[in-house]
Amino acid sequence: MKIGNYAGVFGASVADEAVISPGVLLLEDPAPRATTPEGRRKGPDDWTRHPVTIGTGATIEAGAAVAPGVTVGAHALVAVSAVVLRDMPAHGLVIGNPARQVGWVCRCDQTLDPVLHCTTCQRGYRRDGDELTEHQVPPPE
Numbered sequence: 001m002k003i004g005n006y007a008g009v010f011g012a013s014v015a016d017e018a019v020i021s022p023g024v025l026l027l028e029d030p031a032p033r034a035t036t037p038e039g040r041r042k043g044p045d046d047w048t049r050h051p052v053t054i055g056t057g058a059t060i061e062a063g064a065a066v067a068p069g070v071t072v073g074a075h076a077l078v079a080v081s082a083v084v085l086r087d088m089p090a091h092g093l094v095i096g097n098p099a100r101q102v103g104w105v106c107r108c109d110q111t112l113d114p115v116l117h118c119t120t121c122q123r124g125y126r127r128d129g130d131e132l133t134e135h136q137v138p139p140p141e
Contacts, residue, residue, distance in 0.1 A: 004062070011049055012066075015074070017057040025065040026052040055090060057107055077105045091125065091132040104132055 001014050004022035012026040028051045035041055052066045055074035063081040073090035082099040093103040093111060103111055106118035116125040125132045
């Protein structure tokens, strides 16, 4: 795993081979308030943690924020400054605020073509609903 400068990794579970770029925020407090409704300063017992989960080989690019309790699937890619508010599938590519899925990425981090093939490393994928799985691509004839 690689964690960049000034990343805020608040209680997150980050798997092997994942990249957390500089300035990323992985949040865990779903209701950030300084005080309780009674006006007392909040302490550790006054909130429930909802940590983020980052899958194997996922990349969270610079300045992105991931909301409490969200899971980013294996080998997924969160674009620069995206704000992720809901779970992402493995190999998903999201952009924007709020983040929306715009495609799929290979485990080598390149965007897949429309038939879910990587033109860089030649891996192929199959889609089953919201899931993407790697499969053997026959050699070109």
